[in-house]
Amino acid sequence: MLVTGSNLSESSNAVLLAEQRRLLYATVGVHPCHALDIHKSGNPENYLTNLEKLALKGKNEGTVRAFGEIGMDYARLHYAPADIQKKYFIAQLDIAERLELPLFLHSRDCADDFADILIPRLPKLPRRGVVHSFTGTVDEMLLLVSHGFSIGINGCSLKTEENLEVVKAIPLDKILLETDAPWCEIRPTHASTKLLRSLTSPEMIPDLPTALKKEKFRKGSMVKGRCEPCAISMVAAVVAALKSISVGELCDIVWKNSVEMFGFDEHL
Numbered sequence: 599m600l601v602t603g604s605n606l607s608e609s610s611n612a613v614l615l616a617e618q619r620r621l622l623y624a625t626v627g628v629h630p631c632h633a634l635d636i637h638k639s640g641n642p643e644n645y646l647t648n649l650e651k652l653a654l655k656g657k658n659e660g661t662v663r664a665f666g667e668i669g670m671d672y673a674r675l676h677y678a679p680a681d682i683q684k685k686y687f688i689a690q691l692d693i694a695e696r697l698e699l700p701l702f703l704h705s706r707d708c709a710d711d712f713a714d715i716l717i718p719r720l721p722k723l724p725r726r727g728v729v730h731s732f733t734g735t736v737d738e739m740l741l742l743v744s745h746g747f748s749i750g751i752n753g754c755s756l757k758t759e760e761n762l763e764v765v766k767a768i769p770l771d772k773i774l775l776e777t778d779a780p781w782c783e784i785r786p787t788h789a790s791t792k793l794l795r796s797l798t799s800p801e802m803i804p805d806l807p808t809a810l811k812k813e814k815f816r817k818g819s820m821v822k823g824r825c826e827p828c829a830i831s832m833v834a835a836v837v838a839a840l841k842s843i844s845v846g847e848l849c850d851i852v853w854k855n856s857v858e859m860f861g862f863d864e865h866l
């Protein structure tokens with residue numbers, strides 16, 4: 599599993615988790631919704647230098663496998679205005695060119711600006727990366743894939759019938775699966791749930807633990823309303839159904855894609 603960092607302190611927490619547990623790896627980066635954290639730190643240059651140091655140390659120690667989440671999010675400008683998001687996306691791409699880690703990218707409702715900033719820099723970003731939690735159009739997806747990027751699919755990427763059509767069109771060797779836990783769960787109102795309910799063979803549908811209200815949490819249950827890593831099986835079931843392959847086949851392909859991109863331990 600890849601634990602994503604969203605600002606300097608969260609990234610350093612993600613690295614700590616990766617140091618403590620062999621199945622976890624980390625990303626380091628500042629999410630567009632946290633772009634003001636850099637701005638308000640009082641010393642943006644120092645903040646970014648510390649971010650780069652953390653990423654480089656983790657890269658050398660094997661805990662950090664991608665640089666991100668970085669990118670832009672015009673759906674949530676209340677967290678950080680567009681000009682600040684852009685400024686620090688560009689500043690972090692400068693860092694990424696030196697780090698030579700794959701990118702973990704966040705792009706929401708900003709596809710044109712995102713592509714305009716990213717694509718001219720690609721000669722200096724040969725490891726490419728993943729555009730995660732993808733909710734764009736088929737054309738936006740194909741543009742990213744044509745430049746060598748992979749597409750990360752979670753519950754948010756499977757909300758509408760249009761979303762499902764996009765997933766059908768992603769080449770299998772460019773698909774990665776994620777939950778984005780604690781966010782982006784598959785909900786009963788989503789097109790993905792309708793698809794799961796239409797599947798005739800019960801073994802295609804994963805059996806998740808019972809979800810209990812957080813006040814009534816018991817070990818072995820899930821917390822109601824919170825996406826959790828085990829829900830990756832739901833995402834896999836939906837994507838396998840869309841691709842008309844078995845969940846096992848899909849998982850083999852996605853694992854191979856993940857090992858190739860992030861250098862996870864193949865033997866696990």
Ligand SMILES: [Zn+2]
Pocket residue numbers: 667703704730731
């Ligand atoms: Zn994101």
